[in-house]
Amino acid sequence: MARTQGSHSAQTGPRIREAALRLFAKHGYAAVSMRQIARDVGVQAGALYNYTPDKQALLFDLLKGHMDELLAAWKAEPTPATPTLRLEAFVRFHIRFHLARPQAIFISYMELRNLDPDNFAIIEGLRKRYESTLTGILRDGLTEGSFAVPDPALATYALIAMLTGVNTWYRDKGRLSVDEVSDIYWDMTCRMVAR
Amino acid sequence: MARTQGSHSAQTGPRIREAALRLFAKHGYAAVSMRQIARDVGVQAGALYNYTPDKQALLFDLLKGHMDELLAAWKAEPTPATPTLRLEAFVRFHIRFHLARPQAIFISYMELRNLDPDNFAIIEGLRKRYESTLTGILRDGLTEGSFAVPDPALATYALIAMLTGVNTWYRDKGRLSVDEVSDIYWDMTCRMVAR
DNA sequence: ACTTGATCTGAACAGCCGTTCAAATCTATC
DNA sequence: GATAGATTTGAACGGCTGTTCAGATCAAGT
Incomplete structure (x- = not known):
């Protein structure tokens, strides 16, 4: 498996920031894992690193x-x-x-x-x-x-x-x-x- | 090794609370590990569980x-x-x-x-x-x-x-x-x- | 001196952490 | 329809997580 249908950086990028904002606010930065953010976006953890170092x-x-x-x-x-x-x-x-x-x-x-x-x-x-x-x-x-x-x-x-x-x-x-x-x-x- | 010299619950208990207070305040609850607290007290992590569930x-x-x-x-x-x-x-x-x-x-x-x-x-x-x-x-x-x-x-x-x-x-x-x-x-x- | 109970170690458990990357599959262009 | 580049997967890395516990060693009471 690899690139998924309908995948666009213009959509995934903002969704990652939104998910991070929501989760950081709710649980705190240290308590939130990259995998949690990825799950919230509907993507695997590795994909996040296309959008943030x-x-x-x-x-x-x-x-x-x-x-x-x-x-x-x-x-x-x-x-x-x-x-x-x-x-x-x-x-x-x-x-x-x-x-x-x-x-x-x-x-x-x-x-x-x-x-x-x-x-x-x-x-x-x-x-x-x-x-x-x-x-x-x-x-x-x-x-x-x-x-x-x-x-x-x-x-x-x-x-x-x-x-x-x-x-x-x-x-x-x-x-x-x-x-x-x-x-x-x-x-x-x-x-x-x-x- | 096991119980150490000069060990007393009347001393270790407060020292654990002090270390936890200091570390939680500095780094945040989620970012501090039990091993960090134990190291700060000068004790192994397992010993903490004599003082807190x-x-x-x-x-x-x-x-x-x-x-x-x-x-x-x-x-x-x-x-x-x-x-x-x-x-x-x-x-x-x-x-x-x-x-x-x-x-x-x-x-x-x-x-x-x-x-x-x-x-x-x-x-x-x-x-x-x-x-x-x-x-x-x-x-x-x-x-x-x-x-x-x-x-x-x-x-x-x-x-x-x-x-x-x-x-x-x-x-x-x-x-x-x-x-x-x-x-x-x-x-x-x-x-x-x-x- | 001996015993009892308090105290701590060190290893182990299963599971999660941030991050990397080759390979797979998509979209877009020609 | 072929090609190029963008995007994601899934597995893997070493290391850390909270917690448990048998066994070792101490302090204290007799």
Whole structure:
């Protein structure tokens, strides 16, 4: 037996990434075997190596792709005129973007330690880049006089943790919609940083 | 060869738990083998089974022990008179307790999915019990008129995530002491919930 | 000094791990 | 219809996995 009917790299490649994302998110990188991923795709384990040099690259590509998408999506957002409006845009964007990709976010936070040092440094750099945009907004509002946070760096950590935390409890069929959650979190954010 | 000189269960038992805690925190439950833990303790893998029925129980005991300790420590704290003072006590307690046990906290958040369903339910119940004490404080302050949170349940999630997030960036030799961090986080908390 | 029970070793078990590769079979092009 | 290149299989590699257990050696009680 060998090449199978209807086999195309344009189909198998994405399906492998989807299966890896789903399985890594559910069981964790270390707990998932290449054979499990292959079984999920409906292929033998050896076939995976036409699409990734090794398991590590599979994880890295998922995380790198997610971070690139995050930064690009934020860059594509309009930039409101005032720091307060920019902060509101960030809060709503962060919640919306993260709730739309629960698996990728889960992996991005849980599997960092399974990255090789070089790969870790790259992902960490991208994350810092994203977080620094929030710090910039806070600093702008501080110098402009509309915010009164005691420490912009810590406020960044606090806000990112608070906003990302939504992913741990939000359920699609819950009592609140994404917009309602965003309203409440923007309210809390506003009170936290406002003068 | 067999029993070794100076071998005592009162020593080996704790050393196994310490090694497991350290290694699970560093590499993840699934990525750590029983032989690695044994090597760290200076013993053969078979000896571990005098102290734990299996690897799963080792993880569960660490998480269960941690949650018991957390709940007991909070119970031992004095209960101030007003909701505002109780909230301040909670914020400072949470940061202090968590920063003192980074590895246990790390495991408690990262390895939940590696628990058997039964074990998961137990840990999850204890966590809910802890979080509900915060919700209670928020509700008290709400009915008493000193707080003005839009939603106590969401405020609980937001605050817990924000406070626990300190563990991801805090470094012992950093620019801020635990008390200084607590001051700033209490300030942000206060502004977030105050009327 | 002798016995009893606690403690550990070292080997073994069956099974899974990531990865490689020649051979087989497909699709696409001419 | 022949040919070339893309794609997958299936077997194999050495090594690691959690767990069990008989036998060896220790510490402690008498």
